[in-house]
Amino acid sequence: MKHALSVTREQDFAAWYQAVVSEADMAEESGVRGCMVIRPWGYGVWERMQALLDKAIKETGHENCYFPLFIPLSYFAKEAEHVEGFAKEMAVVTHHRLKAENGTLVPDPEAKLEEPLVVRPTSETVIGTAFSRWTQSWRDLPLLINQWANVVRWEMRTRMFLRTTEFLWQEGHTAHATRGEAVEETLKMLEVYRRFAVDALALPVIAGEKPENERFPGADATYSIEAMMQDGKALQAGTSHFLGQNFAHAQNIRFQDRDGELAYAWTTSWGVSTRMIGGVIMTHGDDDGLRLPPVVAPQQVVIIPMLRDTEEDDAVLAHCRALAAELRQQSAFGEALRVQVDAKDIKASNKRWAWVKKGPPLIVEVGPRDIANGAVSVVRRDRLYGDNGKLASAATPRGDFVAGAAALLEEIQAGLLAEATARRDANIHDGITTVEQLTAFYEKGGKFPGWVSVGWSRPTGAALEKVVETLKGLRLSIRNAPTGAAPAEGNCLFTGEPAVERVLIGRAY
């Protein structure tokens, strides 16, 4: 079978990923080191994600704000672990003017900033400073804030969506009167993320706590949702951090409690980013390009009029527009269907393949013969080929198609989730109890070995460092300790001590 992309997942997964990003018009290199241009189709997915996640964030009582892009160095120096964790990868603004010199532009030495400014890699410090102004009494708590913003982390090796110097995200920041409330908030937002990933993106992520060595710099606990890509690697798709009182001490977030005593607040932060789009591509894409879950597809139905430069063209186009209008009266997932008529002056079969690569769930072709037959030709992006290996285009009575479109989209959404879940479950391996077995598994585990689930004794300090070192040698890491997993049995394969929980280990993006 010939496919629409020049490289298959099996041949070269990394090259396949780049091909999908490019051929599906999702994003492209910008010419600016490590920064990408997110094209309309890719940004359309992000807009869908934003709309749904924003709703969930607001429904859980959070309000949106906007805080400065620039953070003075002095803010950053206050939380020691935090600066340690980020200092290696921040863009620093040192001047506020350019001047011409020898026919080129240079930073003007006379416009050097007294205190350099960091372009935010994350906003705990600047939002914490605002929280310290806003918090006088227990009545002011909780503070439940979210921000949609761009952030910059100077990455040495970048890959579109997955790891870019600048990326888009939302970052939630909250402050609470008690430890219990802050822990509850951390887990509540983890669950919001989990549900969003599963329900909207059809990503069967696993939520759990990260090991100590993988915590956010300055956090007391970090939780993540981990998604398995088709190459068996893990993608950390969102994180939620319980920050204890660390940032409250550093930023002086204090309040008078109900007893009149001055107390430090307990804070949390949590975020997901455009990285998730990379997860969608690597979970649902196939050798013909992207397959978008209907909930986040910018267009759910794309209608291609079969134009032939004849007198019939106008009628065909009008017919397609009427069909689109009719479909938009239908609703799936509680919203009106998103439908586009592609009337561009390009050969229809080229259009079809361009759309196959972009991955809207349904591609509908309508020509004069279809109109005469009262039918439409429907291509399901999730079942592109029939048993005969040919493109499966089903002639469907127009009325039936319109009436059934919403149900079809819901079926496709559920199907993508089921497929990804089955693949994930088939690729999480139990029964490894020694480091030797682990080593052998990843040496002989085939091209896409997946994850292993092992007993874990939660070592700390030097013992943990040793484990990290061992894993690093195998290019592995602990992804998380899944929430609600069955109780651990036996011993930790690293320390030999009794296991207190199970953790997932895998290669990761």
Add this chain to the structure above:
Amino acid sequence: MKHALSVTREQDFAAWYQAVVSEADMAEESGVRGCMVIRPWGYGVWERMQALLDKAIKETGHENCYFPLFIPLSYFAKEAEHVEGFAKEMAVVTHHRLKAENGTLVPDPEAKLEEPLVVRPTSETVIGTAFSRWTQSWRDLPLLINQWANVVRWEMRTRMFLRTTEFLWQEGHTAHATRGEAVEETLKMLEVYRRFAVDALALPVIAGEKPENERFPGADATYSIEAMMQDGKALQAGTSHFLGQNFAHAQNIRFQDRDGELAYAWTTSWGVSTRMIGGVIMTHGDDDGLRLPPVVAPQQVVIIPMLRDTEEDDAVLAHCRALAAELRQQSAFGEALRVQVDAKDIKASNKRWAWVKKGPPLIVEVGPRDIANGAVSVVRRDRLYGDNGKLASAATPRGDFVAGAAALLEEIQAGLLAEATARRDANIHDGITTVEQLTAFYEKGGKFPGWVSVGWSRPTGAALEKVVETLKGLRLSIRNAPTGAAPAEGNCLFTGEPAVERVLIGRAY
């Protein structure tokens, strides 16, 4: 009459503005030079503006994208006028890492960038570079792109919303095959802005072309919408630029036309920003705080339960929540009503004044007595005081209020626009025909002199420079030449030559 703010517009307009921004919880100083924190109420207005404008931008065929925050110096140097116009006020990133030195953090000299990066002040250069990649044939045109983003211009004197180092905006960028199409696009988006300002923000802006000296750096023509603030000053609330082929030449945006010839594209750009929020405050605010047009108010009805720490409280709260749910079933301006119940543990009368300052159109108070009477007490923010000088709170049967709420909001929206339009019209003065009269007018024109409309011969070169100099001496500027104004009569008061159009002159933010 005692007012909720400590300073009136008449006493000190600038101090009044700062008081509204602060007391209405719209924004605050961030501690980062020239950057503000936009608080939930202020950001809520921006979200409303975004939603409406985004819809209008998409309905006119544009798609959203995202381009890099950072622009290499070399991109910037290509359009000579453009760099001249912006080089004085840009943040420059020179390092990508910090290091600790003498107990403090400094940019790491070993992590100096080979080519410094500018934090985008506007994105013509980086988007133009993408356009040059995307444009091969006339079939690829027009390119109709929009971006919602933060931008940075290093301002020496900043004022919240009106002029901040970092601000939020949308920037549209388009490329066309012909001059005519690009001009049409420029004017179409100007009209989108004008309608949005009038219909959504109740700002009776005047659309027109800026004089040559006020053009965007690199543009062939710049159009603006100008709003009159209550102090008679002008606020440029949005701009639309016809860029000719200047950026196409600089960024090499070329295409093969229908005849197979290689041609340069014609481009446009247009933007509005968070600055508009400052315009809303200075147009509609009064001495008690902000008055928000219902279309963009984050909440249109705020319900205050009159809680008294008694057993009745639960019933009152339940009653308020039921009322809110009922109101949300109503719709105004084609959308469900936005209603909030303020159940915070604060004295009800304090709440009332906090909300008066924040300016939702309707504030409703409900206590046990109201419930017994089947009524609610309604305060209209646009008519806060009765003839007796006291707060006008009207007891209204609950059913009548619910049924009439949408119409009341529409009346308030129309009323704010009518009030602002009448004030604008009363403060545009005709009949000035000499520079002496102009000087005298602004010297003796009272505290808030408004604008004058004068004949203009469109001088260029040295003659224009002389006019600009004269106006500068009077702290005045030409705002624009209103589109569709009556034909000019008589002579230009600056050059003595026959007037070809009328222009508006005023002081400006």
